[in-house]
Amino acid sequence: MTSTQVACGALLLFVFALVWSMVRENNKRKKKFLEKIKKSWGAVPTREYSWDELEQISAYHKAQPKNSFVIDEITWNDLDMDRIFMLMNQTVSSAGEDYLYAMLHRPEFSEERLKERERLFCFFEKEEKTRICCQQILTTLRKPRGLSLYQSIHVEKDCQVGSPIREILSCVLFFASLVAFMVVPAYGVFAFLAVSGINIITYLKGKEEINRYLGGFRSVMQLIGCADALEKAGISELSEYIKRLKDCKKALGSFRKGSFLVVNHDGMETGPEAVMLDYIRMMTHIDLIKFNSMMKAMREHQKEIEEMIEIFGLLDACISIASFRELLPYYCSPEFDSDKKRAVLDVENLYHPLILEPVANSIKTTQAVLVTGSNASGKSTFLKMVAINAILAQTIHTCMATECKMSYFRVMTSMALRDDLESKESYYIVEIKSLKRILDSAKEETPLLCIVDEVLRGTNTIERIAASSEILASLCLPHVLSFAATHDIELTYMLEEYYTNYHFEEEVKEDDVKFNYLLKKGRVTTRNAIRLLKMTGYDDSIVEASKNAVVRFEQEGSWKKVGEN
Known part of the structure; x- marks a missing residue:
């Protein structure tokens, strides 16, 4: 057996071990998730919320047009509606909790919309397998760090999209230096190392400028991925929503094409495949080139992106409400x-x-x-x-x-x-x-x-x-x-x-x-006010004087001065 064959065998073994490890970890995550959502169904949520988290969640509600009646902040706070939201929030996605929070602020005056929500509640309550399937799909809508999903797709508004000529030139020079290295190794290696070093330095600077926008890109790709998965699931009861999602995906075709060069669709930034792709990006600047076209497409199709958030948010919120109903001792539809x-x-x-x-x-x-x-x-x-x-x-x-x-x-x-x-x-x-x-x-x-x-x-x-x-x-x-x-x-x-x-x-x-x-x-x-004074240990003189004052007022209709006989 030659050394080349040994090296190839070792490489294949390494790849096999890597794939097996990834599949094993993925199965473990799925199993853990299934156990979690089954346990949470009809249970009291245990999650605690900070003020900052509630502010993030409320961003979607605050951005919605106020062309109909909205529960104002005085009423919301009077009724402790944040606690009501926390009690029923079993959503698995950022879109779901955003939508549920907004839903509780906006009473409906349309029987048709309320009946559609009722249909979804009942469907998810009865169809456990379908409900879990939808939750598995929705859980891929991960919350960006420090932002809600809705906030992440609106960060791009202040981004100035420039010309990608510099990045294209960096990419061309890298491949030219690679060819030189292969043709004339003795001298080409210096050109390759020099170009690689320059590309890495300029890449890190450019990457720092676009990093704040990548969360939004990743969120959009996750929305598209969810739409793919829901369409593949073929749930007839959700056909209307699947059709709308399909139209949104079609509009975002240019955004999606080649997007893996810029962002990891699953939102994970670790793992061997992610590290390898990062090195390719640093050398070729290919993600910086693609960034400009993605940003343009994202701006042009905000309506479709927001519609996808609305649809997934509605489905996730309806599952959560169906779970909340299971928690109640009894309820009725009004x-x-x-x-x-x-x-x-x-x-x-x-x-x-x-x-x-x-x-x-x-x-x-x-x-x-x-x-x-x-x-x-x-x-x-x-x-x-x-x-x-x-x-x-x-x-x-x-x-x-x-x-x-x-x-x-x-x-x-x-x-x-x-x-x-x-x-x-x-x-x-x-x-x-x-x-x-x-x-x-x-x-x-x-x-x-x-x-x-x-x-x-x-x-x-x-x-x-x-x-x-x-x-x-x-x-x-x-x-x-x-x-x-x-x-x-x-x-x-x-x-x-x-x-x-x-x-x-x-x-x-x-x-x-x-x-x-x-x-x-x-x-x-x-x-009972005066009786409570006595029960909590107030001096008898205070209690008796208070009682006498009440009796006199009821008899004479006037108050006496304190201390008078």
């Missing part, structure tokens, strides 16, 4: 009242999705609702529960109730407000601005569900009651459904022609207060 001139809400056994052991309540109303009750009795939770379910009904077509019939609502709240330190505005100024935006929105004709907790709590009692009664009364319009909570019992009498009174009450024992969190008709008749 029935919508299409009459735009009136506001209606009829729910049975409604509960809050963020509470571990929630107490369900039912309510049927076309009239405004005023809720009273003592501290910690459940007023604010009930109001949030109503608003959250109204949003989820129109976004993920899911209501945490046994039955739900409602109008297509715009949802606005004024609840968990605080001083604005940046603009140096007091709590009261922040509060009246928050209420003003609801009053302005009520002038529009589309049904509005507005939730107000403790109206004008930031000012004195007399002016609060006077102004609150007028503000709440002005919200009583046929197309507006107003839910408000208050400690001011006076309002229940002043507004009884406009608002239906409901309340929460508690059971007070010697050293304990127990709440059942059940909504009851009528105004509240119990108080």
